[in-house]
Amino acid sequence: MTPVEHLDQLLARPEPLLALAPMQDVTDLPFWRLMARYGGADVYYTEYFRVHPDSHLDKPILASLIHNPTGKPAIAQMIGNDIPSLVRSAKELQQHEIAAVDLNLGCPAPIVYKKCAGGGLLRDVPRIEAILGALREAVSVKFTVKTRLGFDDTETIDALVPLFEKHGIDLVTIHGRTVLQMYRDGVRYDLIGQAKSNLPCPVLANGNIGSHIDAETVIQQTGVHGLMLGRGAIRNPWLFNQIRQHVRGEPVFQPTAADRLAYVEELYETVTMPGTRELDQVNRIKKHLNFFGPDVADSEAFLNAMRRCTTRAGLREVCERHFQT
DSSP states (O other), X not given: OOHHHHHHHHHHSSSOEEEEOOOTTTSSHHHHHHHHHTTOOSEEEOOOEEOSTTOOOOHHHHHHHHTOOSSSOEEEEEEOOOHHHHHHHHHHHTTSSOSEEEEEEOOOOHHHHTTTOGGGGGGOHHHHHHHHHHHHHHOOSEEEEEEEEESSSSSHHHHHHHHHHHTTXXXXXXXXXXXXXXXXXXXXXXXXXXXXXXXXXXXXXXSSOOSHHHHXXXXXXXXXXXXXXXXXXXXXXXXXXXXXXXXXTOOOOOOOHHHHHHHHHHHHHHHOOTTOOHHHHHHHHHHHHGGGGGGSTTHHHHHHHHHHOOSHHHHHHHHHHHHTO
């Protein structure tokens, strides 16, 4: 079975499709492997390949495709705005085992959007249409898009939906915030549902889905085919299986404090770079632990203490103290 066929099979099931969101410098090959050990997603998106006239496919990201350890379809995501470069990279990516090529229209990082890439492209709908047309001709596997509602307004999605249909996009993931909203409160699931009702292709909802209850609510409210999980899955690797258990009417696994501590230890080993001093390793895992706040009783105290840590033992003590409450 090819990756495209595998993805089609997953989309044909009555259960919601669960995808691991692409998060730069977080959801790399070792992290995919860790997620798979906890049940994992149905489909995995790579970190984005930066595409420009002088770009080459990033080898560490490419390793996720070459050595995909999950047994599930992988989707290669690109970010950029130069059409010839995007076409070139899409053709190169299709030489690997992928289910789809994905275009990033949602990255909210200022260093990205100020270059009119990622979420920055949402300020230039005509350019988006030109990119979609060129990539649709170049992509023979599935062609997917991950977008936000707009750059600084929520009306842009209304202009994008007809373009996604016109150019035969195979699957659309919608993050229910604007670019400038970043990750603040106020996810517009209603607008995701509205877009879904006007699209002939499957739609995934993204944004602030941190529990199986959240998942059920979003699916009921939007009618989407599935969900993309990012920060929620980083702090709770059981989330994918919890959603599956809830959908099936089974008891939902609830991790203990010991389970969560064991996961942090695994996470530390996963992000460890050979030959790196302990302080650098501690600082590296803080990027992941920053997402743990919502599941900790005293989130502010946990984050403040964690960010001051300089040793692995110090991190462990902070986690032990706060996970028990």
